[in-house]
Structure formats: C-alpha cells, structure tokens
Amino acid sequence: MTTKLSVNLNKVALVRNTRHLGIPSVTRAATLCLQAGAHGITVHPRPDERHIRTDDVRDLALLMQAWPDREFNIEGNPLHNLMDVVHGLVEKKLPVHQVTFVPDSEGQFTSDHGWNFPFDAQRLRPLIDQAHAWGLRVSLFMDADPTAMAAARAVGADRVELYTEPYAAAWGTPQQDAQLARFAQAAQAALDAGLGVNAGHDLNRDNLAAFIQAVPGVAEVSIGHALIADALELGYCATVQAYLRCIDQGRS
Template identity: 75%
Template sequence: MNPSRHPTPPASPATALSVNVNKVALLRNTRHLAIPCVTKAARLCLQAGAQGITVHPRPDERHIRRQDVFELADLMQAWPDREYNIEGNPAQNLMDFIRTLRPRQATFVPDGADQFTSDHGWSLPQDAERLAPWIAECKALAVRVSLFMDPDPAQMAAAKALGADRVELYTEPYAAAWGQPQQAAVLARYRAAAQAALDAGLGVNAGHDLNRDNLATFVREVPGLLEVSIGHALIADALELGYGATVRAYLDCIRAGMAAAA
C-alpha cells in the first residue's frame, strides 16, 4: 500500500504509543489456522494512529515467531514515519534480527530463555562489560538502543556511558502500586529516574502493565517521556473494543496526561 494513501491519524501526542503485538501471536499459536493475523493487527493499529509496533521474539517462539518478525518488517516499509522496535536479550536471538533488519530501535531486555515475562532491568555496572559490544554493534548499524531498566536514578549515567540512546523504564512496580497507599512514593521514583536519564542525555521510554487506568497519570508525572510500549492490556482491551477504538483510547490517555502536565 502506498503510504500516501493511508488515512491521516489525529495529531500525534509528544509521547509515542508503540503497540506490542506478542499477545496476538500467542492467541494464534493455540491453533493451526493462522488467525488472528499478527500483521493485520499491526496494520489496524497503525491505521488508528499508533506510532510504532513492538515485538519481543523469544527463542522458544511461544508467541512471536521468526517469520512474524520479518513479515512485520515488510509491513513497516509502507509506514516510514512509524517505528519498528524489536526487543529481547542480545545474548539470545535478538542480534540476528538486528543485523538483518536494522529496525529503528532495539530494546535490550535481560530475560532468561524460559522466563515467563520481563520482570527486571539491567544492573549497572555489573552488566556493562557484556552489553558494551552489542550496543556498539547496534550503533554501527544506525539502530537506536534502549536499555530496559528499573527506576533507579543512580544507574542512568552508567547507561549513557555505555552508549545507550534511551532507557525503557520497567513499569510493573508502578502498575502494582496503582490505587494503593504507596502509589505516590513509587511514582516519585519514576520521576526521579526519568529526570536522571534526561540529565545524563538519555531519552526515556516506558513499558510493562501500563493500561487505560494508569497511563494518563504516568504520562503526566514522568518528565520527558518519549514512548510507551504497551501490549497485554491493549490487546486485551482490543478483544472487546476492536483495535482501532482501543488504540484511539490509549492515545487519548496519553493526550490527557500531556495536557495535565502542561
């Protein structure tokens, strides 16, 4: 499809929404019927205004498969103003995809091969020595590098010193604290971590368990937020609302947060 013929989405908020389509693939993989279609889901999200698509292909292909990664890369060629973000552990299968496809962004996540889901960020300086050559390789390929990190302000300067372009703040602790007495204190840690990242010269992304309830507040309170990557909650909402309505609802949350922060 010619990109010039795509419907024009509403004006984009400053914080971009990247839709993680892993859970579409997980549902598809329960049968042998090739439905739901991962690339169709991605296309519908892009048509609704999502600024990017994220995949996290694990070695066991429990959801996103190798073929999906390449088919999505082909799809993204028709959307040159949108971002393809491939995330995963560079010690496993991630770097093969990065070397071949050269997506706009690679997000390094310290997952174990059999880990249920991402549940912690990199530890610096402990992980610095092994991360450095992978980051340098991505930079040589003109691929932006984002490191999945816990909201620890003390580690942000070390991430920048390694050559990372951005950090993705791991937000499950924020989601778990939502509506609880500790919510304000937890959110304060994210504000401090984001500010430390900005002070170090890093861009700030975020993701994991963000949803329509907690997203606007996070966008309002966390400075310099460039991108949120959302999968599980967004795809669950899409089962009820459809992809288009769901993406527009999440973009509305982002705009509400941005407006409240202004």
C-alpha cells in the same frame, strides 16, 4: 513533546500459536493499529518462539515499509537471539528503528527486571556498538533507579525503557504516589544523563495518564498485554484511540 504509542503484538501471536490456522493475523493487527494512529509496533521474539516468530518479525518489517513515518521496535536479550533476528532485517535493508535490550532468561514468563550496572556494562558495550553500526537506536530495559542512569549512558545507550510494573502494581494503593515520585526521579536522572526515556510493562487505560503527567520526558510507551486485552472487547481502532487519549490527557 509528544509521547509516542508503540503497540506490542506478542499476545496476538500467542493466541494464533494455539492453533494452526494463522489467525489472528499479526500483520493485520499491526495494520489496524497503525491505521488507528499508533506511532509504532513492538515485538519481543524469544528463543522458544512461544509467541512472535522470526517469520513474524520479517513480515512486520516488510509491512512497515509502507509506514515510513512510524517505528519498528524489536525487544529481546542481545545475548540470546535478538542480534541474529535484527541482523537478518538489516542485511535485507528492511526497516527497524530501535532495539530494546532486555535481560530476560530464555524461559522467563515475562520481563521482570532491568540491567544491573556495573555488572552488565562490559558485555553490553560491544552489543550496543554493533547495533549503532547498523544504524539503530538502542534502549536499555531498566529499573527505576536514578543512580543507574549515568552508567546506562556511559555504556552507549541512547534511551532507557523504565520497567513500570512496580508502578502498575501500586496503582490505587497508598504506595501509588511514592512509586510515581520514584519513576519521576529516575526519568529526570536519565534526561540529565543525556538519555531518552521510554516506559513499559503493565501500563493500561487506568494508570497511563497519571504516569505521563508525573514522569518527565517520556518519549515512548510500549504497551501490549492490556492493550490487546482491551482490543478483544473494543476492537483495535477504538482501543488504540483510547490509549492515545490517555496520553493526551497526561500531556494536557
């Protein structure tokens, strides 16, 4: 299988929002990444709109109409603003392919933990059902806990996105191999439960290939911070192609 690369554009919007000039353009960034071979675009609109705004989500969905072979993934907490944002696209019949449910608080600096089962099951189930009624694939942001994967499947999820910051933090340390083994076990448990496997958070050009090589069945990686930081030096095209090479290296 091919692991797909979805580029998270939140940091482009964050820079733009420091001024009122409309630059850098989120849609231009998306276009350049897609032209370079990215398989999809990810955004995470938070309630305070400190980076991606509702208008950006709409503009990107309009742009994605010209890329029918690529995917638009929208992340966020379904208990906050995510469902309203997604519903606005669905009503207009604009493309959105996957929603990734993330249990972050409204003012949280960045996503830093996954859903907790069985505690979160009851409130997630109707939200997953609603997303399915809209024809969308649902991925749950999850810690690398093999014992939780069957519960994620039982509540109706199609995929899990493994929260990879612990692996990234261990990269280059004596804990690296143990973390890789932990994520491999979680991914295999997800596959055994009938789930697809996504991954994201602090993956970069240094640690991505080893992750793809060691962790079975990774269908998609969503990468934002490191990729956009690299693009400041290398440009979008060269950066996307470098990440695609990392994926190919991990798969070879």
